[in-house]
Amino acid sequence: AQSVSQHNHHxxxxxxxxxxxxxxxxxxxxVNLFWYVQYPGQHLQLLLxxxxxxxxxxxxxxFEAEFIKSKFSFNxxxxxxxWSDTAEYFCAVNGVGSNYQLIWGAGTKLxxxx
Amino acid sequence: xxxxxxxPRYLIKTRGQQVTLSCSPISGHRSVSWYQQTPGxxxxxxxxxxxxxxxxxxxxxxxFSGRQFSNSRSEMNVSxxxxxxxxxxxxxxxHGTDIxxxxxxxxxxxxxxx
Numbered sequence: 702a703q704s705v706s707q708h709n710h711h712x713x714x715x716x717x718x719x720x721x722x723x724x725x726x727x728x729x730x731x732v733n734l735f736w737y738v739q740y741p742g743q744h745l746q747l748l749l750x751x752x753x754x755x756x757x758x759x760x761x762x763x764f765e766a767e768f769i770k771s772k773f774s775f776n777x778x779x780x781x782x783x784w785s786d787t788a789e790y791f792c793a794v795n796g797v798g799s800n801y802q803l804i805w806g807a808g809t810k811l812x813x814x815x
Numbered sequence: 816x817x818x819x820x821x822x823p824r825y826l827i828k829t830r831g832q833q834v835t836l837s838c839s840p841i842s843g844h845r846s847v848s849w850y851q852q853t854p855g856x857x858x859x860x861x862x863x864x865x866x867x868x869x870x871x872x873x874x875x876x877x878x879f880s881g882r883q884f885s886n887s888r889s890e891m892n893v894s895x896x897x898x899x900x901x902x903x904x905x906x907x908x909x910h911g912t913d914i915x916x917x918x919x920x921x922x923x924x925x926x927x928x929x
């Protein structure tokens with residue numbers, strides 16, 4: 702069965718620090734990978750996605766993620782965080798052939814100290 | 816373009832009761848999926864409807880059911896409520912024709928079972 706693991710449930714950083722949020726998945730075949738973000742009081746929204754091509758994917762607000770197939774990972778990165786990045790971040794995976802069912806990680810709450 | 820609308824925003828029920836939640840997708844979207852979100856658990860997939868047909872179903876008991884109408888609006892029903900059903904229920908819509916599409920989420924219905 703597919704599963705997604707996000708290693709850190711809570712992360713606290715100061716502004717301008719670099720960010721890396723881990724995401725590992727288990728699925729034997731081809732995958733589509735997503736990062737969604739939920740800012741306080743707002744809807745979940747797509748940050749970035751990978752489905753083929755360049756394994757380094759750039760998303761909105763300066764975020765990027767790298768798909769490393771050999772490690773079953775899709776870590777989210779940002780070189781310098783801002784206070785406005787405070788949010789909950791979710792990694793999600795869709796195994797190609799598993800229809801439209803996304804499997805989600807438990808989420809990482811990121812708090813940026815001003 | 817109006818976003819995904821979920822009603823009601825909050826619900827308080829007692830054990831044993833049943834509840835119906837509503838979701839109106841973005842105009843033109845034919846796929847509606849439902850998720851249960853609880854702290855520390857991430858999003859758990861309930862089911863997905865496309866053009867009035869249930870296309871996918873998660874691992875929830877039969878007390879959880881749904882349907883989709885010809886205008887793509889969807890309802891989710893939970894019968895014989897249990898305390899553990901307390902959660903934020905999210906719906907998301909998309910065109911439903913491409914497995915890589917991003918999902919557009921509503922604000923959710925916060926259900927409390929007493």
